[in-house]
Amino acid sequence: MKQITPTELAAWLKDEGRAAPVLLDVREPVEFAHCAIPGSIPMPMASVPARVQELEPDAEIVVICHHGGRSMQVAMFLERQGFSNLINLAGGVAQWAAQVDPSMPQY
Numbered sequence: 434m435k436q437i438t439p440t441e442l443a444a445w446l447k448d449e450g451r452a453a454p455v456l457l458d459v460r461e462p463v464e465f466a467h468c469a470i471p472g473s474i475p476m477p478m479a480s481v482p483a484r485v486q487e488l489e490p491d492a493e494i495v496v497i498c499h500h501g502g503r504s505m506q507v508a509m510f511l512e513r514q515g516f517s518n519l520i521n522l523a524g525g526v527a528q529w530a531a532q533v534d535p536s537m538p539q540y
Contacts, residue, residue, distance in 0.1 A: 434508050435520045439529040454493040459507045468538045478503050485514055493518040500525045
């Protein structure tokens with residue numbers, strides 16, 4: 434599985450010549466309500482097994498959480514389900530706030 438840094442993801446999202454990835458945020462609803470990367474889809478970690486059919490197995494999916502641990506676990510689960518283009522956001526939204534969007538609320 435690949436990893437991407439927040440600055441690499443920000444550059445990708447700004448690149449109009451490249452299709453944007455699915456931004457899958459696996460944090461809890463209260464965390465997502467506090468802050469989120471624009472365009473992210475909320476799908477709490479515990480709900481992923483029941484909602485996996487909502488995701489396209491061949492889509493490029495960047496999995497996001499607070500620091501990168503839960504997103505790594507979800508990405509590993511999705512790999513076992515046959516997903517092939519998974520990318521973990523290294524450092525999660527905490528690093529996104531630190532490196533890309535300092536105005537993002539942190540917790």
